[in-house]
Amino acid sequence: MKLKKKVTTALGMTALAVTISASAMAADTIKVGILHSLSGTMAISETTLKDTMLMLIDEQNKKGGVLGKKLEAVVVDPASNWPLFAEKAKELIEKEKVVATFGCWTSVSRKSVLPVFEEQNSLLFYPVQYEGEESSRNVFYTGAAPNQQAIPAVDYLMTEIGVKRWVLAGTDYVYPRTTNKILEAYLKAKGVAAADIMINYTPFGHSDWQSIVADIKKFGSEGKKTAVVSTINGDANVPFYKELGNQGITADNIPVVAFSVGEEELSGIDTKPLVGHLAAWNYFMSVDSEVNDAFIESWQKFIKSENRVTNDPMEAHYIGFNMWVKAVEKAGTTDAEAVQDAIIGVTVPNLSGGYSAMMPNHHITKPVLIGEIQDDGQFEIVWQTSGLEVGDAWSDYLEGSKDLISDWRKPLSCGAYNVVTAKCSGTN
Amino acid sequence: MNTVLQFIITGLLFCLPILSTSVAFGATQSAEFEQGVQLLASKSFTEKEQAIHMIGNSGDPLAIKTLQAVYAGKLFFVKKDKTLVYGEPDGSTYSVTDFISGEDLGLIKKRKLKKITINNKLRGVLKSVLAGLNLQHPDPKQRLAAAEEILTGLNPELITLLKKSLLTEQDPEVREALTSALAVAGLHHQDPQQRLASLALIAGNLNPVVKNAIQALIEKENDPIVLKKAEAALKVIEAKSTWYARLETLFFGLSLGSVLVLAAIGLAITFGVIGVINMAHGELIMLGAYTTYVLQQLMPNYIGLALALSIPAAFCVSGLTGILIEKSVIRFLYGRPLETLLATFGISLVLQQTVRSIFSPLNRSVATPDWMSGSLVINPLLSLTTNRVTIFLFAMIVFAGLFVLLKKSSLGLNVRAVAQNRNMARAMGVKAARVDALTFGLGSGIAGIAGVALSQLTNVGPNLGQAYIIDSFMVVVFGGVGNLWGTLVGGLSLGIANKFLEPWIGAVLAKIIILIFIILFIQKRPQGLFPQKGRAAE
Structure with missing residues (x-):
């Protein structure tokens, strides 16, 4: 009560006298921003991440906070509206004076807030798998880059299942388009003929999959082992899998490997027609490790439901948050500049029983797991990389990006350094 | 004596239901x-x-049962003592029986069991091994399925099995399947005469495996007679497949069209008959879908019954919501289309967020009854998915019902009277305000019914309605405002056009082209396909 009063007074004072610096106000708490949609189309995925952050912050406070101060979560709702993301980000940084923000889901929302974080020099932790081809000084990508999800999944299908023909099916927006471009280049480099690759895009929320599934069936009936690599987003997956089941395509004749289907998405659907289809992630709820058991237990306790599941982006926030805490403690300050330097090389436990490290390109190291969907909506892990994969900001398989590297350590400090021309081309 | 007994036991075991323990x-x-x-x-x-x-x-009598249990993912090891057990999930625990002895071991916690996991490759192996074993199954249907399964993955071992079972097989259908499987293998025979004979056997077979086998044969065949025959056979198959592909596309189009009709027909009444631009129409559909979900939650063991009951329930829920909206908002805005549009758009957001608050933003899972999953296989190239067939029939029934209601009932008469000439109808003693509310309720109720059907096709979530509102308006405007036939013809033809365009230019472009077509169409014919005639059409 007392604390709350103090905060309110402090807030009031800052509102009155803008000249009072942020550090004076932050005497009581350190503010952390949470920028996830709580309404609109993306609420389905992002609400969970907001709750995850609240739980992590709560747990950290129980451990005594950071630098001797309690953390305070500032939650805003950008309502699945991309321009509003930028506005809310600005509000978090300028008005609320948060020292770091955890948020965004879609690539378009990240692109929308990127200039804000760069201009204000604040930190964003982005927890979702994405298409790569970006590296900003102010963003830490704790989700998977294509080489930490898509490429290993294709390798698995090629070597373990013996797939010879490929259907790249995706929703029509930047993540699937870029990922499929990378995959197409990769497959061709591996000797797959153009006639053996079928690429298909569908609008957001596509629900009538009849003819596309019939095409896939026809494409797959020509004698060579066929697989579908799906970057189909969100809601469109359910009718897609239903149609596959109804048209008699099972996982053992044409397996589908998806990059956007996780435990959370599966909890809303009847998984019978999906059993055996695959997903590639860096974490599954079914991972057998003690940290994971503890995480699941505290999550279900926090959310007060034994039915709630955990998923990959939640783990990404878990890793990202712990990295930030460790970096702040290492730097001894929450100052963005200092944390940026301190966080590179920070290593924290991930939930699959190993450790993840923040690399100089602001991506992290992760294991890659392939799981088969089970009838209870969980994944059975059927394959995993022997070691950790380092997230690659710039794909090695695309013209124009294969010569680029990103290294935010001084003195290079560059997000897109061309190793051939030895020039730094912009910051992202 | 002993062996005879064993033989009898073995025979009996095959007849036992697979899972008896x-x-x-x-x-x-x-x-x-x-x-x-x-x-x-x-x-x-x-x-x-x-x-x-x-x-x-191994030839062990338990072999089939074991492999089937592995395939179904129901075979476990108890972590402690490595006993092989058969488990059925029972809440968070498993009800477990010892697999070998059949002894009931009671309930065991999930974490104490180790499931025998399989991956897709193993699933394939299991299928083919099981097919080999099932060739001796007492049920001819099982034998037929086994023979067809073997056709997709022929190997020398299975070919020997096929030959062996052909000697004893009595059922003509199974014999045919076995013969064609052997004939596909026979295409690789060294003797051209044998190849020719095999080719003749499978010439009319539409199975894609056969087509691939013939294609492979053509590529390496050097005997001119066989080559000629093979090419002819391939031509026949290809001609048939194009024909069936067209038929399939037509079915896809009709099915998409029926969904459009279902979604739009409620709007055809509210928009067409009383002229209200109801942006919340999609949310009324969503309410219908959520009603299905709630009923299924209430009756988890009777999924089919719950679905049937949700048709009247959804009609009531959405219909009453519709009447409430009409009485509280729309009534005051008649004759002001812009304000109506804005107000109903607001209502749609309110309804969405309400559902989000009550049911959470996550999608809800609505189960599909067994009789609605899978497909009706007409031949290897053409199969119609059962859920689509059901929904097509359902849409036609709803349409017919609504049509009869409007043409034959007194409510229908009043509705048409008010739509044609409000003042005249009032002068004749029709309570126009009441008819408006009932019409709006009827349209909304039909939207609810559409929601029940959509819950079987797509996600049940707060955004369900948004996906259909544009399409619904498109159909109504295209078909001609205020005309049910227009909605039917408009919906079906848009569905078919969309499906014929899709394979050429992709789903995204197909949708755009349809939209452009409609824009051009209403430039030319602003009244739609079936314009209203007479005085009502000012």
Whole structure:
């Protein structure tokens, strides 16, 4: 009560006298921003991440906070509206004076807030798998880059299942388009003929999959082992899998490997027609490790439901948050500049029983797991990389990006350094 | 004597339902079977594959049952003492029976069991091994399925099995399947005469495997007669497949069209008859879908019944919501289309967020009854998915019902009277305000029914309605405002056009082209396909 009063007074004072610096106000708490949609189309995925952050912050406070101060979560709702993301980000940084923000889901929302974080020099932790081809000084990508999800999944299908023909099916927006471009280049480099690759895009929320599934069936009936690599987003997956089941395509004749289907998405659907289809992630709820058991237990306790599941982006926030805490403690300050330097090389436990490290390109190291969907909506892990994969900001398989590297350590400090021309081309 | 007994037992076992666990088999197990079962516990999938082959070859009476249980993912090892058990999920625990002895071991916690996991490769291996075993199954249907399964993955081992079962097979259908499977294998025979004979046997077969086999034959054939025959056979198959592909596309189009009709027909009444631009129409559909979800939650064991009951329930829920909206908002805005549009758009957001708050933003899972999953297989090239067929029929029934209601009932008469000339109708004693509310309720109720159907096709979530509102308006405007036939013809033709365009130019472009077409169409014919005639059409 007392604390709350103090905060309110402090807030009031800052509102009155803008000249009072942020550090004076932050005497009581350190503010952390949470920028996830709580309404609109993306609420389905992002609400969970907001709750995850609240739980992590709560747990950290129980451990005594950071630098001797309690953390305070500032939650805003950008309502699945991309321009509003930028506005809310600005509000978090300028008005609320948060020292770091955890948020965004879609690539378009990240692109929308990127200039804000760069201009204000604040930190964003982005927890979702994405298409790569970006590296900003102010963003830490704790989700998977294509080489930490898509490429290993294709390798698995090629070597373990013996797939010879490929259907790249995706929703029509930047993540699937870029990922499929990378995959197409990769497959061709591996000797797959153009006639053996079928690429298909569908609008957001596509629900009538009849003819596309019939095409896939026809494409797959020509004698060579066929697989579908799906970057189909969100809601469109359910009718897609239903149609596959109804048209008699099972996982053992044409397996589908998806990059956007996780435990959370599966909890809303009847998984019978999906059993055996695959997903590639860096974490599954079914991972057998003690940290994971503890995480699941505290999550279900926090959310007060034994039915709630955990998923990959939640783990990404878990890793990202712990990295930030460790970096702040290492730097001894929450100052963005200092944390940026301190966080590179920070290593924290991930939930699959190993450790993840923040690399100089602001991506992290992760294991890659392939799981088969089970009838209870969980994944059975059927394959995993022997070691950790380092997230690659710039794909090695695309013209124009294969010569680029990103290294935010001084003195290079560059997000897109061309190793051939030895020039730094912009910051992202 | 002993062997005879064993033979009888073996025979009996095949007849027993696969999952019966009450008989003790101890004595009949071969060493190979036991070794195989032990190997199943291995972590390596390669070793498991060996294990499957060992069990398959063991000839053990338990073999089929074991492999089927592995395939279904119901075989476990107890972590502590490595006993092989059969488990059925029971909440968070498993009800477990000892697999070999059939002894009931009661409930065991999930974490204490180790499931025998399989991956897709093993699923394929299991299928083919099981198919080999099932060739001797007493049920001819099972034998037929086995023979068809073998056709997709022929190998020398299975060919020997096929030949063996052909000697004893009596059922003509199964014999045919066995013969064509052998004929596909026979295409590789060294003797051109044999190849020719095999070719003749499978010439009319539409199975894609056959087509691939003939294609492969053409590529390396050097005997001119065989080559000519093979090419002719391929031509016939290809001609048939194009024909069936067209038929399939037509079915897809009709099915998409029926969904459009279902979604739009409620709007055809509210928009067409009383002229209200109801942006919340999609949310009324969503309410219908959520009603289905709630009813299924209330009756988790009667999914089909719940679905049937949700048709009237959804009609009431959405209909009453519709009447409430009409009475509280729209009534005050008649004749002001812009304000109506804005107000109903606001209502749609309110309804969405309400559902989000009550049911959470996550999608809800609505189960599909068994009779609505799978497909009606007409031949290997053409199969119609059952859920689409059901929904097409459902849409036609709803349309017919609504049509009769409007044409034959007194409510229908009043509705048409008010729509044609409000003042005149009032002068004749029709309570126009009441008719407006009822019409709006009827349109909304139909939207609810559409929601029940959509819950079987797509996600049940707060955004369900948004996906259909544009399409619904498109259909109504295209078909002609205020005309039910227009909605039917408009919806079906848009569905078919969309499906014929899709394979050429992709789903995204197909949608755009349809939209452009409609824009051009209403430039030319602003009244739609079936314009209203007479005085009502000012």
